[in-house]
Amino acid sequence: MQANHPIHDYRIARGTRASTSLLWLGLTIVVVLASLPWWGDSSWMREFVEISCYFIFAMMWNLLAGYGGMVSIGQQAFFGLGGYAMLALGNVWGVNPFVGVLLGAVLAGLISIAVSRIAFRLQGGYFAIGTWVIAEVFRLTVANISAVGGGSGTTLTALRGIDKATRESGTYWMALACVVASVAMVYLFLRSKQGLALLAIRDNEVAARSQGIAVDRMKLAVYAVSAFGAGLAGALYFVGNLRISPDAAFSVNWTAFAIFMVVIGGIGRIEGPLVGALVFWALNKVFSDYGSWYLIGLGLIAIVTTVFFKQGLWGFVQQRWGWSLFPTSRRLVPSERPAFINAASAASAALAFNAHHPE
Template sequence: MKIKRSNAYSKVTLYVVAAVFIALILLPSFASNNVMERLTVLFIYIIMAAMWNTLAGFGGLISIGQQLFFGLGAYATIRITNMAISPFVALLIAACLVGLLSWPISTFMLRLKAGEFAIGMWVLASIGHLLVNLDPLIQGETGISLIALNQYAIESRRLLIYFAALVSMSGLLLGLFYLLRSKAGIAMQAIRDNEEAADSIGVDAEKVKKWFFIFAAFGTALAGALWLAQASSFQPKTYFSVQWTAYMIFMVLVGGLGRFEGAILGALLFFVVETWFAATGVWYLVGLGAVAMLCSLFFPKGIWGVIETRLSITLIPVGYQVTGLKPDSHSKNK
């Protein structure tokens, strides 16, 4: 019997990911401005999907209020840059501050279960929206621009935002990968499957869920800060809109809930659909809803879940695989 944490597919995937990462680093040398801006959006979508999948897919914590952290990440960036700090330094500081804020939030939110947790997060997002509106700097729903970006030339700004999004996405995915392969990751998935059973074998459910909650909050806040950098304007009703969580849910459900590859695939599909059909207006939104409903009905495990089940392909394994097991003689006789 052997316990493996990788396979032939995952080893090939490692080389492919390394090649893609190098290509993305070199891309600005010959890509158009439009391509760089669209890829920046894709990187942010992948972050959003991966962070929601962290909570719901691996932790069983269904939230419809992640726009709270998305909006706070953007708001904190505005506030920090107002203190004459570089906006690109402010991105990271803002995400860290939101991550710290999520610690006390998790203390009482994680006491709620299932639907109560989901609705509770939405209520908190609404409260956060109202509180940000009270800040005189924001000017209510009028909003404010990230003026600090004007100190950079347009080309330099576009390049810095692109690399900030690329590094953030890569760092968060790598961090999530190792987190899921750690004892805490295994514990979190055990809690998702059966919290009482996990507790009976000594898993500290509250502590483990807190760490995942904070990690997802940090990543979502960083996505909000990056979106602000590429959009350059902040309006509370936009950043605290439930549409952001709806996008996250769509990407994860279509790609594959609880699968590392699923969130990435879902983000790629959403990005392609948005790029091709966003100009159709309301029909674009109707189409997204129809696709999500059909996937829920016919592919409950998502597209990647179907591929993984039918073809037994795992590109990024975060669990263990036991090989070499042989049935005992008693089993054979049966």
């Protein structure tokens, strides 16, 4: 009687049962949040818009630095450009500010392509400082444009004809849509071949180039997408804030806070900026009245996290319990139904192989 022996058949897996459950939980939360304007307080909507802006900006910095390896401390340049573009389109040209949010983000992304020709000439720490200098150039330039309020800033007047309830609910829904779209865009990109190429560039740019990866083109694309997201966050923030000034829009604090959020949550993880944004928002609401002590506290929290939780809070959770809301890594796992091979057939195949491949 001939015996059949199992052979191991493998497949590529990304998600787990835990990640699927967490994903469904996340979708349920999104549906509940979408109904908030009908049953929630207006202050809740304003808080959500603020958290959304923090999260989007931090996620785009994480895409640039955590996945692309390009550490920038000047992303506030595109945050401010998005906000000012939205305001100029609304106040000067009469464009609906909600449409101006998207147009402002697009403009920030296009300007980043021109800026990259200067920034990409620098490497390492010089790149980081250079992006900060570029942001300061934008701040000083905008401060001398009287049409948008100059150095003292101005108010968004394009929303005056819209009642408060409609304005707040519209801003809230747009913030929710921007969060979902940003997460989906980054997640699908990282699961693609281009995402693998980006990780290869981050780990070793020379080796990636030797394998035929278009390093310069990929870095430019990530830089432009990150600038688009930063501009989107800036335009959205000032639609909700209704007032803008150069010092507020182009403040280096935006990038400093983004770095804090990414480090706390976990750099190089999509969930990291989300956890970091929630932690930062909570700390900001509870301790911001303590002035400089509040900033010192943020620094101490960042130091403790980097010492004891080097992969961030979500990195610790993922390492401890294997939770992943947005799995992007690939794992080789045995298939659930192993194939079987007849022992006689295996022997015949082995004899045939040896006949054609003598030692």
